[in-house]
Amino acid sequence: MASLARTLSLRAFWALTRSTLPAPPPRATRAFSASARVYVTKFTKDHEWVTHDPSVSNIATIGITTYAANALGDVVFVELPDAGTDVSAGDAFGAVESVKSASDIMSPVSGEVVEANVALKDKPALINRSPEDEGWIVKVKVGEGREAEFDELLGREEYEAFVKGEEH
Incomplete structure (x- = not known):
């Protein structure tokens, strides 16, 4: 069979031998949750957003909100x-x-700023096109003991209510 394996492609060899080999034992299945990573996005009254998952790292991504991008016009x-x-x-x-x-x-x-979105230098309009995704501005390593600052920020619903209040 080894000489036959040399002349056949790996896929053909596997197809040929699969029918003659005993079936492998069934694998134990493990439940997988897509929500294993929980990124939390918070907002400021100055119309910035910050996304962070403290269970993964102490790096937070910061940008301006869609509301701010629309209010500014073409960046x-x-x-x-x-x-x-x-x-x-x-x-x-x-x-x-x-x-x-x-x-x-x-x-x-x-x-501490660990990365700036240098794509914004050549394409500042990314902020208008995708302010809360591709138009992110910086990534910051959150200072030791500073995680509580997130608690002072607004959740999405609170921010949306704040924006509605500003519009009236």
């Missing part, structure tokens, strides 16, 4: 912080400029 420039920059909750760490206006980007949490 033409994004000022990004460098990796290694320390940011504090409530402080500005960058800016977004549009054809209408400019706005500071405020950090929802404290920590």
Whole structure:
């Protein structure tokens, strides 16, 4: 059979031998939950969002909300912080400029910038097209003992109610 295996493709060899080999014992099945990772997205009253899964890592992704992107209009420039920059909750760490206006980007949490979305330098319109996904701005390593800052932020429903209140 070994010489036959050399002349046949692996797929053909497997098909040929599968019918002559005993069936393998059944595998034990394990329940799989797609919700094993629970990313939590929170919002600020300054219209930034932060997504974080503390069970996976202490890295949080920050960007501006769809509401803010729509209010700004066509984004033409994004000022990004460098990796290694320390940011504090409530402080500005960058800016977004549009054809209408400019706005500071405020950090929802404290920590160290580990990555900036450099794609925004060449394509700032990513913020308009996908502000809460591809248009993310920075990834921050959340400071030790700073996880409680997330509790002070708004959940999605609270944020949506806040936005409705601003519109009236």
